[in-house]
Amino acid sequence: MSALVEVRDLVKHFPLTRGIVLQRRFGEVKAVDGVSFDIERGETLGIVGETGCGKSTTARLIMRLLESTSGSIKYEGRDITRVKGAELKAIRRDMQMIFQDPYSSLNPRKTVGSIISEPFIIHRVESDKAARKLAVQELMETVGLNPEHYNRFPHEFSGGQRQRIGVARALALKPKLLIADEPVSALDVSIQAQVLNLLRDLQRRFGLTVVFIAHDLSVVRHMCDRVAVMYLGKVVELGGGDALYGAPQHPYTGALLAAVPVPDPARHHTERRLLTGDVPSPANPPKACRFHTRCPKAQERCSVEEPLLRVPEGGRTEVACHFPLTEGELAQMGVRSAG
Amino acid sequence: MSSRTLAGTSEPLLRVEDLHVEFHTEDGVVHAVDGITYQVLPGGTLGIVGESGSGKTVSSLTTMGLTRPQGAHISGRILFEGRDLVTLSDAEMRKIRGNDIAMVFQDPLSSLHPFYKVGAQLIEAVRAHNDVSKSTARERAVDLLGLVGIPDPARRIDDYPHEFSGGMRQRAMIAMALANEPKLLIADEPTTALDVTVQAQILALMERLQRELGMAIVIITHDLGVVAELADDIAVMYAGRIVETTSAERLFESPQHPYTWGLLKSIPSLEGSRERELVPIPGSPPSLISRPRGCHFHPRCAYVQPEHKVVDPHLEQVPGEPDHHVACLLSPEERRGLWHALQEGRTPHEAIETVGLQEGGA
Ligand SMILES: Nc1ncnc2c1ncn2[C@@H]1O[C@H](COP(=O)(O)OP(=O)(O)OP(=O)(O)O)[C@@H](O)[C@H]1O
Ligand SMILES: Nc1ncnc2c1ncn2[C@@H]1O[C@H](COP(=O)(O)OP(=O)(O)O)[C@@H](O)[C@H]1O
Ligand code: SF4
Ligand SMILES: [Mg+2]
Ligand SMILES: [Mg+2]
Numbered sequence: 050m051s052a053l054v055e056v057r058d059l060v061k062h063f064p065l066t067r068g069i070v071l072q073r074r075f076g077e078v079k080a081v082d083g084v085s086f087d088i089e090r091g092e093t094l095g096i097v098g099e100t101g102c103g104k105s106t107t108a109r110l111i112m113r114l115l116e117s118t119s120g121s122i123k124y125e126g127r128d129i130t131r132v133k134g135a136e137l138k139a140i141r142r143d144m145q146m147i148f149q150d151p152y153s154s155l156n157p158r159k160t161v162g163s164i165i166s167e168p169f170i171i172h173r174v175e176s177d178k179a180a181r182k183l184a185v186q187e188l189m190e191t192v193g194l195n196p197e198h199y200n201r202f203p204h205e206f207s208g209g210q211r212q213r214i215g216v217a218r219a220l221a222l223k224p225k226l227l228i229a230d231e232p233v234s235a236l237d238v239s240i241q242a243q244v245l246n247l248l249r250d251l252q253r254r255f256g257l258t259v260v261f262i263a264h265d266l267s268v269v270r271h272m273c274d275r276v277a278v279m280y281l282g283k284v285v286e287l288g289g290g291d292a293l294y295g296a297p298q299h300p301y302t303g304a305l306l307a308a309v310p311v312p313d314p315a316r317h318h319t320e321r322r323l324l325t326g327d328v329p330s331p332a333n334p335p336k337a338c339r340f341h342t343r344c345p346k347a348q349e350r351c352s353v354e355e356p357l358l359r360v361p362e363g364g365r366t367e368v369a370c371h372f373p374l375t376e377g378e379l380a381q382m383g384v385r386s387a388g
Numbered sequence: 389m390s391s392r393t394l395a396g397t398s399e400p401l402l403r404v405e406d407l408h409v410e411f412h413t414e415d416g417v418v419h420a421v422d423g424i425t426y427q428v429l430p431g432g433t434l435g436i437v438g439e440s441g442s443g444k445t446v447s448s449l450t451t452m453g454l455t456r457p458q459g460a461h462i463s464g465r466i467l468f469e470g471r472d473l474v475t476l477s478d479a480e481m482r483k484i485r486g487n488d489i490a491m492v493f494q495d496p497l498s499s500l501h502p503f504y505k506v507g508a509q510l511i512e513a514v515r516a517h518n519d520v521s522k523s524t525a526r527e528r529a530v531d532l533l534g535l536v537g538i539p540d541p542a543r544r545i546d547d548y549p550h551e552f553s554g555g556m557r558q559r560a561m562i563a564m565a566l567a568n569e570p571k572l573l574i575a576d577e578p579t580t581a582l583d584v585t586v587q588a589q590i591l592a593l594m595e596r597l598q599r600e601l602g603m604a605i606v607i608i609t610h611d612l613g614v615v616a617e618l619a620d621d622i623a624v625m626y627a628g629r630i631v632e633t634t635s636a637e638r639l640f641e642s643p644q645h646p647y648t649w650g651l652l653k654s655i656p657s658l659e660g661s662r663e664r665e666l667v668p669i670p671g672s673p674p675s676l677i678s679r680p681r682g683c684h685f686h687p688r689c690a691y692v693q694p695e696h697k698v699v700d701p702h703l704e705q706v707p708g709e710p711d712h713h714v715a716c717l718l719s720p721e722e723r724r725g726l727w728h729a730l731q732e733g734r735t736p737h738e739a740i741e742t743v744g745l746q747e748g749g750a
Contacts (some may be wrong), residue, residue, distance in 0.1 A: 099583035100554075207672040237439040237610060242654035242668035264583060271656030271666070290662065308588035309658055310613030314636040323592055324585045326539070327553045 051126045052087035053226060053258050054111060059084050059120035061106050065332060078332050080106040082282035083120070085358070088226070093252060093259040095273030095290070097266055097305070099328055102279040104262045108228045111260070112144050113137060142172050145219035149231035151211035155203040161214055162199040165189065168221040188217040192247060209240035216247065220255075227252075228260040233268060245272060266309050270294055278302050281331055281339040284358060288366025298364050298373035300344050307382045338371070346372045393426045393434060393621045393633045394703070394713055400427035400467075401604050402451070402489075402572055407464035409443070409450050416677040420446040422628035423464070425703070428572065433598065433605040435619030435636070437612060437651070439673050443628040444608045445494060448574045452491050453481035468572070487517040490565035491574040492558075494608075499561060500549040506533075506560050507545030513567040532563040536593060555586035562593065569601055576608045591617060612655060616640060624648050627674055627684040630703060634712035644706055644714035644723050646689045649730055667736065683717060690736035691718060691726060691745060 062077040081103040088094050096104045109115040111122055113129065121130045129140055145168075148154040155164055165185045166175075175181040186196035192213040203211055212232060219227055229248065233241040249272065252259050261272045269276055269290075276293050278286040278301065286299040297303045304324045324343050329335055335342045341351040350371050358369040374382075409421035421443045428434045436444050449455045451466055453473065466473040468489065473481065493499040501509060510529035511522065518525070526545070533541035536559040549557055558578060565573055575594065579587035591614065598605055607618055615622050616636055623633040624645065632645040643649055650669035657664070671688045674680055680687050682697040689696070696717050706712040707720050716723065722743050729739035740747050 099585065209672060237673075238612075238654045239439060239650055239669035240672060242656075242666040243670070245656070246666055246668060266584065267656045267658045270658055271662060294658065304585060306658065308584045310587070310591065310611065310617045311658065312612040312616045312640065312652070312655060314616045314640055316616075323588050325589070327555055327586070328583075 051123075053090045053125065054088040055121075055123040056087070056107075056111065057085045057121045057123075059107070059110055059122065060118040061103075061110055061115060062118045076332050079282050079334055080331060081110065081117075082334070084279070084282070084284045086277055086284060086287055088258060088260060089275075090258055091256050092274045093261055093272055095269040095276040096260065096262045096279060097264060097269050097276060098279035099264060101328065101331060103282045103331075104264075104279055105230050107279070108146065108230050108260065108262060112146055112228060113140060114146075138172070142168075142222050143224055144226040144228065145222070145224040147212070147215050147219050147227065147229040147232045149234050151208050151215060151235060152203075154215055155211060157203055160200050160202060161189070161194070161206070164203070164214060165217045165221060168218060172222060174222065184221070185217075188221060191220065191251070192217045193243075207240070208236050209243050212236065212244050213247065216244075216251070220251065223255070224257070226258045226260070228262070230262045231264070232261075234263065234265070241268075248272065266294075266305060278305070281328065281334045283339060283369065285340065285370070286366055286368045287358065288368075292365035296365060296376070296379060298361070298366055298368040299340075299370050300346050300372075300374055301340050303374050303379060303382050304345075338369070340370075346374075346378075348372065393623055393711070398429055401430045401432075401469065402606075403427040403465075403467040404447070404451065405465040405467065407447060407450065407466065408462070409446050409455060410461040411459065412461065413677075418676045419628050419679065420460075420676055421450065424623075424625070424628075424630045426623050426630065426633065428604045428606060430571065431598070431602050431604055432621070433607060433619045435615030435622045436606065436608045436625060437610060437615055437622060438625030439610060441673055441676065442625040443676075444625055445576055447625075448491065448576055448606065448608060451574065452485055452489060453478070454485075456481075483517075486513060486565075486570075487568045488570055489572045489574065490568070490570040492561050492565050492576065492578045494576040494580070500557060500564075502549055505546050505548055506552065507547075510545070510560070510564055510567065513564045517568045528567070529563075532566060533560065535566070535597070536560070536563045537589070538563075555582055555589065558582060558586075558590055559593070562590070562597075566597065566601070570603055572604045572606070573598075574606045574608070577610070578607070579614065580609065580611070587614075594618065612651060624651070627679055628676055629684065629715065630713075631685065631716070632712075632714045633703070634706075634709070638709065638712050642709075642712075643727060644712065644720075645685075645716050646691050646718075646726075647685050649727060650688075653730065664733070667730070683715075691722075691740060693717070693745065 059081055060083055061081040062079050064074050065076040065078060066072040067075050098104055110117050121128055124140060162185055165188055166181055169175045169181050175184050186199060189196045194213050233244050263269050273290055275289055277284045280301050286302045297306055326343055329342060337353050337355045338351040341347040356369045356371050358367045360367050361373055404426050407421055407424050411418040411420060424447060438444055446455060450462060462474055507529050510532060511525040514525040514528050530541045530545055533545055538544050538556055538559055552560060579590050609615060619636050622636050622639045623630045626647050632648050643652060653667035669688050674684060682699055683701050686692045686696045699717060701715040701717045703713040703715045706714055725743035726739045729742045
């Protein structure tokens with residue numbers, strides 16, 4: 050069977066315009082600039098990377114909430130890149146999204162019951178009112194909300210509970226694909242763990258396929274089977290969680306992992322090699338390898354020839370780098386999870 | 389052993405004693421800070437951790453004298469080099485603020501004025517406490533920007549805040565705080581809004597500056613990784629109180645409070661097995677207007693016993709550990725047994741059985 054979703058050479062450029070009346074284009078933000086990956090049935094695929102690297106844009110392209118500039122998206126083997134109307138509506142039913150901000154993604158004037166019922170109404174399922182209420186209360190129970198709170202408003206719930214409301218709404222139509230975009234980033238650690246456990250539990254129970262987007266590397270490690278690392282609109286490394294965290298090959302992945310503060314004072318004071326500078330602007334990304342301006346391993350070739358995503362000899366992940374990290378370098382960088 | 393949080397042999401730089409901060413609102417009295425005591429030694433680092441709304445920011449703003457204009461009711465003592473800041477006049481407080489004690493605020497955008505150039509704001513910070521010419525202050529401002537690692541500082545000094553990236557703004561904030569070489573830097577979630585590689589740069593910067601300038605740091609965060617990297621001592625706050633405090637090493641090796649266990653078991657690890665289940669703390673923090681009776685943590689605590697619902701625990705020394713204090717009514721043996729069981733991967737439910745406690749205090 051083919052993968053549930055196949056993304057190929059996906060590109061999204063946002064025009065940069067100047068002027069209010071006559072909008073003149075003076076450039077473009079290369080938010081997503083040629084990414085390819087599969088989403089396998091039943092897996093949790095993680096996407097990590099720093100702010101602005103194109104994670105959310107990738108998600109919105111797959112959901113068809115944004116039109117791509119070029120490239121293709123296949124869903125269950127069918128090209129859905131440009132589908133419209135009823136066909137698009139059917140796809141939207143199969144793919145659901147959970148957002149970062151549990152506050153702004155829920156309409157404050159609607160009761161929890163009517164928020165969770167929305168997908169039923171939009172897609173005309175459970176049109177019988179009593180049956181719908183039952184279905185919603187069952188969903189509330191599934192995500193750990195008290196079904197008696199059906200008539201309450203979002204502000205009466207805590208952050209973690211609001212995120213549960215979002216999860217219930219996303220699950221209403223039994224989607225095949227769930228895209229969670231930074232679902233726990235706004236939550237306190239104790240509440241974050243509640244929501245992570247809920248998502249993992251639901252994923253196992255319903256065999257959901259999940260795309261899990263986050264900038265917290267530990268959270269992604271915990272949640273995902275495979276992980277894609279993005280930098281400036283490109284996937285720079287892609288592979289199984291164990292391989293990617295245990296022996297990262299891309300210098301950027303290595304730098305990300307080395308930068309994570311570890312909750313263990315005994316480990317502290319290992320001199321770590323830090324990345325310097327900031328991420329360049331996606332409106333004007335560096336040529337060839339986009340990481341070459343900050344990469345400790347960069348050679349001339351890196352600024353001339355673009356490295357393609359591939360599995361190098363002896364490597365366990367796909368990596369877009371001319372000079373993947375060696376074992377010695379990993380140890381030196383203080384990447385702690387070798388093995 | 390280095391600095392200790394409650395009492396110690398060497399003279400503390402800052403000593404907060406039984407500090408209470410209340411806000412009288414329409415809904416009732418908010419007990420934002422409810423009797424906390426801690427101290428920071430010269431050159432030492434204290435980390436304050438806890439969930440949103442636990443009183444971390446309010447306690448630090450109070451040290452800076454910044455909750456006074458919000459109508460806060462303050463009691464207790466805040467001894468800085470032996471002087472009680474609570475009793476100082478606003479004018480005296482202004483002399484200390486930004487000079488001997490400086491603060492990096494939680495939200496860098498709200499504390500850098502968007503309409504003024506970064507340099508102008510730095511120059512003002514320098515001149516607020518030093519009678520120097522504009523050009524001298526400008527030289528100092530350029531030096532400061534260079535010190536915090538802003539490239540090409542002589543040029544970037546004329547940028548507006550929005551022309552800086554998030555990480556650069558945070559560096560500029562630190563530069564501003566350092567303008568007068570404070571003895572104490574209070575950093576409120578200095579890296580929370582930043583990406584992990586930038587966070588690592590800022591933490592390394594703070595460590596370096598502390599080494600070079602010898603200042604003490606109070607770092608407030610909800611990230612246990614950040615305090616583990618930076619702090620000598622840690623205070624864990626819950627609902628306006630310190631519920632546990634000790635050295636960073638002891639806190640991670642031998643945590644005593646069920647809330648601390650909850651925090652430690654809630655964070656996924658970067659290494660180790662993916663199969664390890666997180667053990668979240670159920671429920672959410674209480675309202676600071678109407679707090680639960682007894683131990684404020686009891687409604688969320690898996691190990692609660694009947695008396696915990698009525699008796700309010702105080703910070704007490706952990707037997708055999710002079711620098712370790714905890715506010716929990718369980719016996720030291722029970723706590724040791726519970727943490728041991730949790731460490732072995734038992735659930736709280738199973739852990740209770742191994743030490744022979746009754747579940748739910750029924
Ligand atoms: N001016 C004020 N008036 C009334 N209540 C206030 C005021 N300032 C803070 N509080 C309340 O005091 C409590 C502690 O707030 P504080 O900002 O110290 O939390 P915090 O621990 O810093 O949380 P976070 O992690 O979200 O920054 C909260 O319940 C807050 O709502
Ligand atoms: N609607 C839009 N118009 C213009 N630029 C956008 C838009 N959405 C995102 N971008 C830009 O695209 C880049 C990638 O953004 P995003 O996908 O949101 O990143 P991430 O989710 O990884 O933080 C950023 O530079 C962002 O500013
Ligand atoms: S005193 Fe009791 S209720 Fe409070 S934290 Fe300790 S065990 Fe839990
Ligand atoms: Mg995003
Ligand atoms: Mg705060």
